[in-house]
Amino acid sequence: MSEKTKKQQERIAEHSTNQMQTFVRSAGLINAPNSSDTTPPEKETTKIIRYIKFSDLSGDTLDLLDSEQRNTHGMQQVLLWLLAHSGHDFTGYKKSTIASRINRRLAFHKHLSYTEYVAYLQHNPAETDILFNELLIGVTRFFRDAYAFDSLKIKLISLFKSKKDKEAIRIWVSGCSTGQEAYSIAMLVTECLEKLKMNLKVQIFATDLSAVAIEYARHGIYYDNAIADLSERRIRKFFVKQDNGYQVIKELRNMITFSRHDLIKDAPFTRLDLLCCRNVMIYFTAELQKKIVPIMHYALNNGGLIFTGMAENISGLAELFVPVDEKWKIFERRDNEVKPDLKPVTESKQQKTSTEKASAQLQYSHIKYLQEKFADTQQQLIMATKQMDSLLVEIKLVNKKHNTKTALIPNYPTPQELEQLNSNIKSLLDATTKDILLLHKQLEDLRFEREKILTTG
Template sequence: MADDVFFTDADFDMYRNLIYNESGIHFTSTNRSILESRLKERLRGNGVETVRAYYDIISKDKEELKNFLDSITTNLTRFFRNQAHFDALENFVIPEVMNIKKSSGNFTIKIWSAGCSTGEEPYTIAMLMQEILPPPWKVEIVASDISLKSLMVGKEGFYADSRIVGIPDNYLKKYFDKVDGGYKVHDDIKSRIRFDYHNLKNDSGLRGMDVVFCRNVLIYFDEAAQTAAVNRFWEAMAPKSFLFIGHSESLFGMDTKFEFVKTQWATLYRKYI
């Protein structure tokens, strides 16, 4: 069946409107081939003949809608991705947060990895916190994503040999066990992270977060969806907390209350009040 018959311009508009309304992800014409490819996979998997019939299914079946949205997301990540952010976290952000919280007797630092993909980012954060936090300090990490498949990988904590590139040797020896075909994260590190499904188009229900990582996710949203997501981060964050976004992303010109912070390691944003 020819592609133009399989997926018309009207079909494309129908699907990208659904995707935007449900997730905030903005598909442009340059991404059309990706959407077509993912749709063919879902149709084969469900034994459905046409994109219109499949649209009827996901309009009514919330679980299949989740599976569809899962299939169209890009899950590109790695351990210690953009090292400068973790340097800023260690040398600037965490000391600032500790200084703020210690006067209240609260020794728990709450971090949200939003759009965590397969878990490399939250595990990197957990290992770093294990290295730098002295007693009685502890960390609680929430790791969320719209991809259920990615979350299952993160929860399992197994990574093939090809996926552990970037992990310092001392971290690899201390926090992973070598198993057939790859490495498994130690249970004590896994216990610091709660993996949870979340669509950034909705309120997470989280509050009082000291640090939020949402890197290389906003680039898939248009300006309106970006602003809405960032403002939901604001609601989830504690006073004088910090936000990391991707190095190619910016809040410049966006209607938010965050203030830009430039450190010697990396740039980030802060909620001062």
């Protein structure tokens, strides 16, 4: 063992002991040993290191994470699984953001590798939904960056003045999360029109990837803490008190159409006067931003505005938009003829080969898991039919003795119903057996394809 390795192990052991003592004291579980106590026994080292890895994902502790967690192939497996089950491709998101969110889920379940976590995802569909929503990072509130909205209000008044009576105003709020931003825009537009005394037709499209967030937004009910930053005047004007909080008034809710939409792959809304896309593209890679910005330019009318987040520095924005308020990130569409590339971002040959390999491996493991699950189900059904056969024999004997055709116990099935149930179970067993045979064939085909890819790759 090298001197360097020995010192690293000593530092890890010392760090582990200190972290465990801090945790035990704070939790009040037992009287924690002080610094003069001996080092934990060898058999406890693995357990302590395992805890320390996931107790604090920052600083020196992050260095203790298994190297496989930062392995591109391992992350690719997770993203391929999400793509297969959600239809959304997260490969265009910044790797640092993706890694930190996935590592949080690994930490929660105390998994030591991406491979272990993928196996867990395959056996627990609910975790896939949790991870999907975790990666969306739905952080929002009413009138976030209030001064930015004050500036936007001035720009909207100027824009609306160019409209004719009863003309349409089209607005798209992308990445609306649970609706606060969309309703903030609706309030702002209403106030602008009242000030101008104009009668314009307002159409606001609010979209997000999360179906849960969209459903929440449609109802428009928020608790006291969510509306705490709103003025009393806006609360009285735009909300109705409910037993479980405050609901946005119907007039405002009817102004907005909430729907699921994937900014990366779905067609954009067009002929827009305002595109509100705040703190969405901050999580995208520069390559993906360069693909999406021309689409946003295409979606807006001449003179249309784009309203982005304070922390966003979007690639290519200056080429297609004129800044009207650089501080608050409000831009006007340049009158350039740009044809956006609506095709997915193309992969290099090497990336494609790597993706195919990972996909083949993932499909192979998933089919194998399904095969095992079906085999287990088949075994349970066989046991159930045997128990049912035995029960039916006993019921027939009792039925013959008492000469009754009704259920032996109220609210329980009659012998005839039990026979039908047993017949249904046997039919299900036959169908399951066929499914297992089919899965076995698919497994063999996938094994062949996997070997072919690995050989030619």
